[in-house]
Amino acid sequence: MGGTRMDARQYEHLRRGVTDPVPGSLFALALSQGVTLEPAPGRQLRFGRNRPQVDLCLGEDDLRVSRQTGVISHRDGGWQVTNTGRLPIRLPGDQWLFPGHDPLPLVPGYTPMFVRGTRGREHMMEVYVIGPDGACPPSLFDAVTQPPKRYWLTPDEKLVLVVLGQRYLAQEAFAQPLGRRQVAEEMAELQPDADWSDRRVERVLAAVRQRLHQDGVPGLTKEELVEPIGNMLNHNLVQALMSTSTLVPADLSLLDGWD
Known part of the structure; x- marks a missing residue:
């Protein structure tokens, strides 16, 4: 040694x-x-x-x-x-x-x-x-905490994402995102006059994934993943939003009657 x-x-x-x-x-x-x-x-x-x-x-x-x-x-x-x-x-x-x-x-x-x-x-x-200059990082114990970079979402986008990622927000073991059809069904119950469909849900999710991808978040486009992709795009999306506190467990309160 x-x-x-x-x-x-x-x-x-x-x-x-x-x-x-x-x-x-x-x-x-x-x-x-x-x-x-x-x-x-x-x-x-x-x-x-x-x-x-x-x-x-x-x-x-x-x-x-x-x-x-x-x-x-x-x-x-x-x-x-x-x-x-x-x-x-x-x-x-x-x-x-x-x-x-x-x-x-x-x-x-x-x-x-x-x-x-x-x-x-x-x-x-x-x-x-140790880095090439031999320096250690300075102590920052009394510095102001930098806030996480939260992503802006429209009210509809946030509701769709809370429905999509409710199992993650509930901290269930081995959580997976809901399917588009299931998300559309729950959105129709929450907003019965809004004409939600699985295609509309996918358009909302695709728009959010594209914004985050353009901001440098990895794993949100098909080109970055290997087939079969399954629900990995939406899994990565929910994980990215939770890691920045854009989505938090308290957001489950947006779901009427959620238990």
């Missing part, structure tokens, strides 16, 4: 950066261990369940976790993580690194990694890569 052990008690987490950084250095932290490595070609950090044979122990008491789950290596001027275990490693943005796949480059800054264990347990390893 060629690195330095750090006391895990020194850092509760790595989200706020690290102290005395060297440009390009790697910091890694698990439940009971921490390791820091300065950049050098071929330098590696092995992590997994087998404490005597890895540099950072992860999931020591969980037999679902591989004895060596992965390796972080310094190659081509940067750090890369490779999955050498049996289970995928989950990273931010719904990204998965599977065994046997190409190494994934780690960008400067903070990256949490998760390995699923037994009975729904998830074992977390935090990684922080």
Whole structure:
């Protein structure tokens, strides 16, 4: 490894950066261990369940976790993580690194990694890569919170989207969007004089998807997805609107008689 052990008690987490950084250095932290490595070609950090044979122990008491789950290596001027275990490693943005796949480059800054264990347990390893200037992000604890970028919707658009995504807003497990015909039927009950049809519902949804697509939101056009598409376009639409608080659970109050 060629690195330095750090006391895990020194850092509760790595989200706020690290102290005395060297440009390009790697910091890694698990439940009971921490390791820091300065950049050098071929330098590696092995992590997994087998404490005597890895540099950072992860999931020591969980037999679902591989004895060596992965390796972080310094190659081509940067750090890369490779999955050498049996289970995928989950990273931010719904990204998965599977065994046997190409190494994934780690960008400067903070990256949490998760390995699923037994009975729904998830074992977390935090990684922080110092940028080329060696600077850590400044503390912003007393700064004004930036509001999320909420998208503007017409009243009809918002009602259609609440009907479409009501299972998500109700926080049901494995939620899916309602079909266009079902949305049209519920809209006709809510607005009996408005002549709602499944074609009109689709026009409303398509208009909102197009606006968000033009604003850079991914996954909202057929060209971006692989067949069969199914209801993935509307799934991605509801997720995007909820992630920005454009739609929130309180919006269910728009549905008369919703229980």
